Amino acid sequence: MKGLRIIVLAKQVPDTRNVGKDAMKADGTVNRAVLPAIFNPEDLNALELALRVKDEIPGTTITILTMGPGRAAEIIREGLYRGADGGILLTDRAFAGSDTLATSYALSQAIKEMGEFDLIIAGRQAIDGDTAQVGPQVAEKLGLFQVTYVEAVLKIEKTKITVRRRLDNGVETVKAPLPLLLTVNSTAPDCRSRNAKLLMKYKHARTVTERQAATEDYLYLYDSRPFLNIHEMTVNEIKSEADQLGLLGSPTKVKRIENVILQAKDAKKLTAADKGINDLMKELIDSHVIG
Amino acid sequence: MANLYNDNRDLKFHLTHPMMQKLVMLKERNFADKSSFDYAPIDFEDAMDSYERVLEVVGEISGDIIGPNAESIDAEGPRVVDGRVIYAKGTQENLDALIKAGLLGITLPRRFGGLNFPIVPYIMAADIVSRADAGFVNIWGLQDCAETLNEFASEEQKERWLTRVVNGETMAMDLTEPDAGSDLQAVQLKATFSEAKGTWLLNGVKRFITNGDGDIALVLARSEEGTRDGRGLSMYVYDKRKGGVTVRRIEHKMGIIGSPTCELVFKDAPGELIGNRKMGLIKYVMALMNGARLGIAAQSVGISEAAYREALQYAKERVQFGKAIIQFPAVYEMLSVMKAKLDASRTLLYETSRFVDVYKTYQHISEERKLTNVERDEMKEFQRLADLFTPLAKGITSEFCNQNAYDAIQIHGGSGFMKDYAVERIYRDARITSIYEGTTQLQVVAAIRGVTTGGYLKQIHAYEKLDLRPELEKFRRILISLTQDYEEAAENVITVGDNEYIDFHARRLVEMAGYIIMSYLLVIDANRDMEYFRTAQVFNKMAKGEVKARGEFIRASSLEDIGNYKY
Numbered sequence: 001m002k003g004l005r006i007i008v009l010a011k012q013v014p015d016t017r018n019v020g021k022d023a024m025k026a027d028g029t030v031n032r033a034v035l036p037a038i039f040n041p042e043d044l045n046a047l048e049l050a051l052r053v054k055d056e057i058p059g060t061t062i063t064i065l066t067m068g069p070g071r072a073a074e075i076i077r078e079g080l081y082r083g084a085d086g087g088i089l090l091t092d093r094a095f096a097g098s099d100t101l102a103t104s105y106a107l108s109q110a111i112k113e114m115g116e117f118d119l120i121i122a123g124r125q126a127i128d129g130d131t132a133q134v135g136p137q138v139a140e141k142l143g144l145f146q147v148t149y150v151e152a153v154l155k156i157e158k159t160k161i162t163v164r165r166r167l168d169n170g171v172e173t174v175k176a177p178l179p180l181l182l183t184v185n186s187t188a189p190d191c192r193s194r195n196a197k198l199l200m201k202y203k204h205a206r207t208v209t210e211r212q213a214a215t216e217d218y219l220y221l222y223d224s225r226p227f228l229n230i231h232e233m234t235v236n237e238i239k240s241e242a243d244q245l246g247l248l249g250s251p252t253k254v255k256r257i258e259n260v261i262l263q264a265k266d267a268k269k270l271t272a273a274d275k276g277i278n279d280l281m282k283e284l285i286d287s288h289v290i291g
Numbered sequence: 292m293a294n295l296y297n298d299n300r301d302l303k304f305h306l307t308h309p310m311m312q313k314l315v316m317l318k319e320r321n322f323a324d325k326s327s328f329d330y331a332p333i334d335f336e337d338a339m340d341s342y343e344r345v346l347e348v349v350g351e352i353s354g355d356i357i358g359p360n361a362e363s364i365d366a367e368g369p370r371v372v373d374g375r376v377i378y379a380k381g382t383q384e385n386l387d388a389l390i391k392a393g394l395l396g397i398t399l400p401r402r403f404g405g406l407n408f409p410i411v412p413y414i415m416a417a418d419i420v421s422r423a424d425a426g427f428v429n430i431w432g433l434q435d436c437a438e439t440l441n442e443f444a445s446e447e448q449k450e451r452w453l454t455r456v457v458n459g460e461t462m463a464m465d466l467t468e469p470d471a472g473s474d475l476q477a478v479q480l481k482a483t484f485s486e487a488k489g490t491w492l493l494n495g496v497k498r499f500i501t502n503g504d505g506d507i508a509l510v511l512a513r514s515e516e517g518t519r520d521g522r523g524l525s526m527y528v529y530d531k532r533k534g535g536v537t538v539r540r541i542e543h544k545m546g547i548i549g550s551p552t553c554e555l556v557f558k559d560a561p562g563e564l565i566g567n568r569k570m571g572l573i574k575y576v577m578a579l580m581n582g583a584r585l586g587i588a589a590q591s592v593g594i595s596e597a598a599y600r601e602a603l604q605y606a607k608e609r610v611q612f613g614k615a616i617i618q619f620p621a622v623y624e625m626l627s628v629m630k631a632k633l634d635a636s637r638t639l640l641y642e643t644s645r646f647v648d649v650y651k652t653y654q655h656i657s658e659e660r661k662l663t664n665v666e667r668d669e670m671k672e673f674q675r676l677a678d679l680f681t682p683l684a685k686g687i688t689s690e691f692c693n694q695n696a697y698d699a700i701q702i703h704g705g706s707g708f709m710k711d712y713a714v715e716r717i718y719r720d721a722r723i724t725s726i727y728e729g730t731t732q733l734q735v736v737a738a739i740r741g742v743t744t745g746g747y748l749k750q751i752h753a754y755e756k757l758d759l760r761p762e763l764e765k766f767r768r769i770l771i772s773l774t775q776d777y778e779e780a781a782e783n784v785i786t787v788g789d790n791e792y793i794d795f796h797a798r799r800l801v802e803m804a805g806y807i808i809m810s811y812l813l814v815i816d817a818n819r820d821m822e823y824f825r826t827a828q829v830f831n832k833m834a835k836g837e838v839k840a841r842g843e844f845i846r847a848s849s850l851e852d853i854g855n856y857k858y
Contacts, residue, residue, distance in 0.1 A: 193352050196345045196393040196406055200330035203344060218333065225329060 001158065003059025004178075006050045007111060009122035009135065010043035010064050010079065012072040016127045024259070037071065039078050042123030044191035046184040049153055050121050051083045051192065057156065061085045063114065067095060067106055073207045076230050080202040081194035086227075088114065089207055092235040097247030100129070104137030105249060109238040111142060119161070120181040124149060135183035146181040147174050151188040207232040295358070295419045296350025299596070301634065302415055304820060305641040306342060311411065314645060315339070317652045318409045320659075328401045342412040348392050349416045353423035357385045361424035364549035365716050374537030376504035376551045378430075385427050390459035395434050399441055403449060404457035410648040411641060414589045418640070421593025422600075425720040426547035428590055430502050435582045436462040436509050440528065442654070443566040443575050452507060452528060460506035464579055465497045465529070465555065472499070473733055475511065475572055476521040482512035482562060491527060491564060493535070493557040501727075503553025504538050506531050509579065510562055511571050524571040527562030535560025546719030581677070583728045584685040585647060588640050591685075591692035591724045594717060595633045598692070598699035601714045602626060605703050622702060629695045631830040634823065635809040636688040638816055643680040650674040676750065679741040686734030687805045689724035696721035732798070739797040742781050747804035748774070754811035759818050766814045766831050770807055773835060776842040777803045783845055792850050799841040806834040 014035035016023070022034045047064070054060040064079035064087035066072050076087030090110045098106065111120065120139070125132035132148075139146035147163055154173065155162040161180060165172040166187045204218050207230045211219060222228050235245065243249060270276040284290045296302055315338045322338075324331035332338035360381030367379040378386070389395065397413045399405025421428045437456040441449060456462060471477040480495030493512050497503070508529045515523035529536065535558055542552040566575060603626055606617035616622045653662065653670035662670065696718040700707035707714050725731045741747040751774055759767060780803060784796045810831050817823040 193388060193392040194344075194348050195391065196348060196397075197330045198393075199344050199348065200332070200341045200406075203340070218337075221333070227329070 001057055001156070003057055003061060004053060004118040004156070005116060006053065006060060006062045006119045006121060007114065007117050008043070008047050008050050008062055008064050008079065008084065009107060009120060009138065010047065010066045010075050011040045011123075011126045012037050012066065012068050012075045013040045013126050013128040014038075024257070037074070039075055040123055040126045040128075042125060042127075042184060042186050043075075044123070045186055045188040046121040046123045046182075047079060047082060047084065048189050048191040049150070049182070049184055050119070052189075053119070053153060053156065054083060063087060065090065065107065065110060065114070067091070067098075067103060067110075070207065070209050073210055073230055073232075077202055077205050078194070080205060081199045082192055083195065083198065086231070088231045088233050090233045090238075091207075091209075094235040094242070094245050097250060098245070099250035099252035100131050100133040100137060101251060102245055102247075102249035104134050104141055105244045106238070106240065107134070108138045108141035109240050110233055111138070113233070113238055118178045118180075120144070120179075122181070122183050124183045124185050132183070135181060139181035142181070144179060144181045145176050146183070147176050148183045150182045150184050202228070204228050205230050293354035293358070294347060294350040295353040295422055296346045298350075298354075299419075300822075301637060302346070302418070303343070304816070305637065306346070306412065306415060307339070308411075308641065308645065309819075310645050311339065311409075314409050314411065314648050314652070317649065317656070318407065320656070324401055324407070331401060331407070342408060345394075345406070345408070346412060346415055346419065349394060349419050352385075352388050352392060352394075353419050356388045357420060357427055358423035360385055361427070361549075361716065362713070364424065364426065368548045369541060369551040371538050371541055374539075376502075376538055376541065376553065378551070379549055382427060382430065382549050385424070386430065386459075386461070389431055395431070395459055396437060396453065396457035397434070398438055399453050399457060403441075403453035405453070410585070410651065411644045414585060414640065414644045417586055417589035418593045418596070418637070421590040422597045423593075424549065425590055425594045425597075425717070425724075426549035428593070429547065429550040430461055430505075432586045432590070433462040433464065433502055433505060435586055436464050436507075436579065438582055439509060439575060439579045440565065442578055442651075443526070444528070448528070448563070448565070455507060461502055463500055463502045463505035463508040464583070465500050465503065465508045465510040466576060466579075467499045468496060469498050473730065475576060476519075476524075478511050478513060478524055478572070480510065480512045480557060482514040482525060482527060483516075488561070491562045493527060493529065493560040493562045495557050496539075497553075497555040497557070499542065500553045500555055501550055503541075503551065503555045504531070508536075509565070509575075510557075511576055512562065514564075514568050514571075521572040522569055524576075525568045526565045526571040526575040528565055529560055529562050533561050544723075546716070546722050580728060581647075581681050584681050584734075585640075585643060587724055587728045588636075588643065588681075588684040588688045591688035591721075592633070592636045592640050594721045594724065595629075595636055595688070595692040595695045598695040598714065598717050598721070599626070599629045599633050601712070601717065602629060602695075602699040602702040605706075605712075605714075609704075616702070625698050625702060627825075627829050628833065629698050631813075631826050631833060632691040632695055634816075634826040635813060635830050636691045638812040639680070639684050639805075639809050640688060642812055643677065643684040646673050646676040646680055650677050675746065679738070679746045679750070682729075682734040682737035683741070683747075683801065683805055683808070685728065686725075686731045686738065686801070687809070690731055692724055693721050735798045735801050736794075738801045738804075739793065742797070742800045742804060743785060743793065747808065748778065748781075751777075751804070751807055751811065754808070754815065757815060757818075759814065760821075762824075763814055763818055763827070766810070766827060769831060769835060770810055770814070773803075773807050773810075773838045776838055777807060780842045780845040787850055789850055791853065795853055795856075796845055796848070799845060803838050803841050806837050810834040 014032050015038045022031055025031045050062045062084040064076050064084050066075045067090040073089050079087055095106050122135035136146055149165045150163045151166040152164040154164055160175055160177050162175045165174055166185050204221055205228045315335055325333050332341055364379040364381040369376050369378050396405040397408045401407045417432050437453055440452050466475055468478055482491050482493055485492050510527045510529050511524055512527055513523050514525040537556050539554045539556050606622050607615055609616045650670055650673035699714045700718050703712055703714055706712055781800055784793055813827040813830050817827040
């Protein structure tokens with residue numbers, strides 16, 4: 001079987017899993033300076049899914065597409081270290097302030113410039129916004145079928161693919177035609193580690209902006225090793241309407257941010273008998289905490 | 292989410308030793324590979340950066356996968372089904388993660404797909420993996436065997452075998468037999484050349500073979516019919532794909548349970564001769580064992596690290612009599628001594644690794660071109676140091692790791708005796724380190740030559756001459772005095788002129804040299820980074836007591852005394 005052309009959508013996010021007291025600024029926005037920037041966890045699951053397809057079908061190529069500021073090039077490198085074949089950093093001041101609508105617009109316009117593809121795989125959602133909207137919106141804008149909440153690719157045929165979805169109440173096996181967009185859950189396998197050789201091969205990979213700012217003296221490498229050039233795509237390289245980009249193209253408005261402190265109010269005492277436990281179970285099911 | 296490289300500053304300290312510059316330049320042949328391999332380093336800084344990044348990957352896999360799997364592997368263990376070994380689930384996961392990360396064949400040349408790392412970063416990876424799971428490290432660490440193939444096999448053989456190792460096939464070294472343990476000259480497994488099949492056929496039994504069902508095995512066998520000693524033995528490589536070897540059973544062990552220890556039956560198993568006939572034991576196994584001994588020293592240091600950390604954490608958390616037990620002198624002293632033994636073990640391990648590195652690299656260079664006289668002399672000097680330090684490092688680090696595991700349990704009190712805490716497993720895993728790849732007693736047999744020929748003394752004098760910060764001068768004075776005690780003790784024993792008398796005191800003498808050497812190394816470490824001042828202080832005190840005690844024992848001893856001990 002011919003190799004697939006896969007695009008993995010990935011995002012650099014602040015590590016909200018280790019939030020300290022300085023995580024939010026006084027104005028209610030995320031203080032990105034104190035939170036380490038990481039590869040969005042479910043996007044790593046997406047990458048692993050893509051890598052497994054590549055393991056199975058030789059000739060498969062994986063391109064990482066990420067939108068963000070210059071430092072998001074790190075996401076591309078992290079992808080290359082794990083087995084991606086290339087990456088594009090979509091970056092421009094024109095994209096600043098994008099909500100999910102403007103982001104999916106910019107991403108889909110970029111994908112149109114990237115040539116033919118068979119699969120787009122994205123993480124279900126990013127841990128900074130938790131919207132789970134970008135993947136589905138990209139599919140809509142590109143007129144693609146989409147399967148969300150995927151945790152495994154079961155079978156790949158010439159024109160279709162079979163995947164397993166993980167839903168609240170069980171699993172679902174779905175067959176869908178290619179090309180297709182998948183969003184991947186954290187129940188999918190963890191992403192593999194960086195590979196030693198790829199790490200050494202790509203550690204000097206830089207975008208043109210990074211090279212201009214570089215203090216290191218490996219600049220001469222970029223001509224003899226073209227794979228070290230990370231493609232930086234600006235707004236000029238995609239066809240776009242200015243009013244659909246960035247802040248202007250973002251209908252979402254944040255009105256106010258509240259700090260919610262979760263704490264137990266009153267304790268409930270259970271009798272150490274079946275009845276007490278049954279009552280609790282019933283209460284939890286009724287209030288949709290479980291079930 | 293722990294990274295066992297990043298959370299341990301001692302590793303980076305040893306990785307960035309000043310001698311690395313020379314070592315890396317040699318290993319990389321002045322960075323000749325940079326035009327032909329896209330992952331080869333461009334210069335020294337680039338190489339060091341690569342080692343560190345790769346060790347971060349090792350640290351990550353160790354922290355996220357290998358460490359968390361250790362408990363279930365210890366409980367589940369491997370099993371035998373139809374003559375084949377099935378690893379515990381976690382073992383396979385660990386192995387898969389390391390293979391995907393490209394961490395097999397770390398020291399092998401790039402032309403076979405290896406990373407061409409020096410021994411120092413490879414040993415450091417073993418140090419890290421051992422801390423996570425000392426039982427697992429054996430399976431991964433048997434890639435050492437490939438280094439022996441790289442040293443002695445033909446280019447065509449290397450091409451075939453080494454590329455397979457790099458792609459994740461595991462190895463085994465099949466040496467021990469029921470009647471040939473420490474005494475490998477007694478190996479009986481028969482190798483006969485079959486003209487009909489055009490290959491050597493191996494027949495017999497091997498026992499206590501770590502990872503005996505590995506994909507590729509090095510086998511020591513008797514090729515010369517009628518011989519009875521080591522000169523009749525040759526080395527073969529066996530390919531599991533060809534068949535002929537079955538696993539009869541795996542041993543039920545006290546520790547390192549995840550590492551399958553196999554009894555193997557060879558029935559007309561095809562083997563490929565490595566190097567020359569009759570050189571199996573006297574040359575190739577010696578090289579193999581030296582590599583393996585360094586590996587066990589790394590394993591011991593990793594276990595010491597794990598034991599120390601478990602004990603430290605428990606001592607900080609456990610409250611008795613109204614305070615954390617770490618505040619009691621009896622406990623904090625124990626912890627500081629554990630840390631000093633750990634640091635001493637590690638500095639000895641990496642000093643030894645550097646010696647081995649330089650000498651082995653020169654040896655490989657000598658196959659590519661003629662060495663200059665200066666280079667040849669240097670190779671010989673480093674070989675001499677490697678031979679002196681390898682048994683010392685294996686012997687001492689493994690004994691210290693057992694002591695640290697013992698103390699780690701002690702600090703846990705009754706809880707440490709229960710299966711609930713990791714120290715219990717660490718204690719069991721530690722026990723083998725001073726036994727396999729040559730017991731401590733056999734390391735002493737190898738190391739005593741360093742005492743009788745003055746080899747250790749020469750190196751001690753070399754350390755003695757190094758420039759030190761003024762605040763470290765006091766250590767030099769103490770160590771010069773201890774060296775005199777050591778010289779006197781050695782003199783006392785040697786002048787008696789009786790080999791049994793030397794054997795009787797051998798361990799004492801080797802340990803005296805060891806304490807002085809480790810103490811110097813810690814002072815040199817403190818000279819580079821004053822963070823090690825405390826540990827240098829604690830170890831120096833201990834070394835003084837230990838050296839004096841042994842000196843006193845020897846001073847009060849005479850040939851007639853042996854009678855009181857003999858059976």
